[in-house]
Amino acid sequence: MITITLLSLIITLSLSTITLLLFTASRRKLRSPPGSIGLPFIGETFQLIAAYKTENPEPFIDSRVSKYGTVFTTHVFGERTVFSADAESNRFILQNEGRFFEASYPSSIANLVGKHSLLLMRGSLHRRMHSLTMSFANSTIIKDHLLVDIDRLVRLNLDNWTGRIFLMEEAKKITFELTLKQLLSIDPCEWTENLRKEYMLVIEGFFCIPIPFFSLTYRRAIQARKRVTEALHLVVRERRVEREKGVKKNDMLAALFDSDCDDVTFSDDEIVDFLVSLLVAGYDTTSTTMTLAVKFLTDTPSALAQLKEEHEEIRKRKGASVALEWDDYKSMPFTQCVVNETLRLSNIISGVFRRAMSDVKIKDYTISKGSKVFASLRAVHLGQDNFEDARVFNPWRWQKTSDLTNFMPFGGGPRRCPGYELARVALSVFLHHLITRFSWIPAEEDKLVFFPTTRTQKRYPIIVQRRNVVVE
Incomplete structure (x- = not known):
């Protein structure tokens, strides 16, 4: 009897041990990325914001990568979030x-971009609207139509430059005017400038805790939106009236109206x-890239000198003609190196959120269903394992490599920024006219910050x- 009981006990313990081992092995296979979630609700949001308000926000991610690896868990902006600082994982997420x-x-x-924005669209509707946007920003459209407006608006703004200027402010004027022209066929005027100032307030609220009572900046952003x-509603209504009278324009709004003839009809709110x-995609990102390109070049005289040689050669070849043409843009190899390096080092789009x-x-690790994920493009671009001397401005690196595996400044997959080529062209045209028309020095020391x-x-x-200015 005792022997049977002992045998039963041994069998029971053995089965329990096997079950525990199987369960533990299963949990290992399904384990979540390690990390820290910080304080209740707030999580590590304040640590993230504090880091990005400095000239060097890297320690927020660097310290966690060092401790937990390139995929880790944190808690930011009110939600537990898995961060990926790994290039392969980011590509998988985006694709x-x-x-x-x-x-x-x-x-x-x-809340600030609106529930019908391209940023938040999903499924077939997103594919349709992404494709529509691409059709207004591809190489053929830029070559045949948009390059003329880009060149004209850049030169128009530079005509007014004298003495001390705030480059970032001037660059924002250029990109906002260009975006409004592309979307609504509206030329620069007092209305566009007033709209731009309101828009700046909207963008400032992007990374606040979304409680108006708690954040004055967020409250101002909601009011500005x-x-x-x-x-914009007023413009849409006026254009609908014009359209009924037979007036048609070749811009994004006209394309949205034309979709009424297909199987989708958009309300004014959706438009x-x-x-x-x-406007978010075309305004803030490109203008900041313009500003930082000039700053990086100013801080790297040898790069600026080589860029000047390239553009002076283009100017010499063109003679009396001022306006750039497509062939001129395609003859700027070192400019493209500067563009790539500016995009890599500045990381205007720090990363993308997914669920x-x-x-x-x-x-x-296993990312459980419903989990928020942040694919950090910045962490990859500034990772020493991905780029040699990753945190140094070195446009010549792009003369030595054609491998773009770890380079994703415009995101990737079905949500890759549809205006990526337009942004490159605008930056190249801006640099050309700046370099051939002006010399400059910093008015005072300035530094980068990354928040909001x-x-x-x-x-x-x-x-x-x-x-020396050549007049047409």
């Missing part, structure tokens, strides 16, 4: 949009939200001096 992941941004951003949408999101649609295996968006702390004040 599996709609299959394993879907776009999911903090409510602070979602209301004024922006009211102004306005869509326009707001495109797991099912349990997903990444590396040795990448920018210089003092808007990069410079003193410009006009060089």
